[in-house]
Amino acid sequence: MLGAPNPVELPDGGSRQEFGALLRHWRRHAGWTQAQLGAAVGYDHTAVSRLEHGARRATPRLVRQIDELLGSSGELTRCHARAESAEGDRPALPPHLLRPPLPPGAGPVPAADPADHCPA
Structure with a gap:
């Protein structure tokens, strides 16, 4: 183990941004890139x-x-x-990005017949 790194300034307590800042701090302290950490846990560097x-x-x-x-x-x-x-019971997405549930009995929209859209 490398020991505790120097203290890091974190955003407001109890937020995903705080967790993210702490994750970045520890990743850098360990000398890892986002790509290396992602590969180690089975994620792409963009996910990290x-x-x-x-x-x-x-x-x-x-x-x-x-x-x-x-x-x-x-x-x-x-x-x-x-x-x-x-976070509590708040949804992971902002309200304006959430869709209301489908009404009862509403199933998926049937796919169009590919023959209708392909030129002959």
């Missing part, structure tokens, strides 16, 4: 970037795995738990 910017929600299992890989002694797991508690 989205986690670090607070734009993607992490699963507890993923956080524990990253916590172990980066040697943060549970700090990432605790921060993630605070962020999840702060």
Whole structure:
């Protein structure tokens, strides 16, 4: 283990942005790139970037795995738990991006016949 890094300034307590800033801090402290961390946990580097910017929600299992890989002694797991508690029952997406549920009995829209759209 590399030991605790220098303290990092974090955004407001209990947010995905706080978790992301802490993740970036520990990743850099360990000397890993986003691509290396992503490959180690089976994600693309863009997913790691989205986690670090607070734009993607992490699963507890993923956080524990990253916590172990980066040697943060549970700090990432605790921060993630605070962020999840702060999120509460709020949806992962902003309200303007959520669609209302389909009315009862409404199934998927049938696909158009490909022959209708292909030139002969």
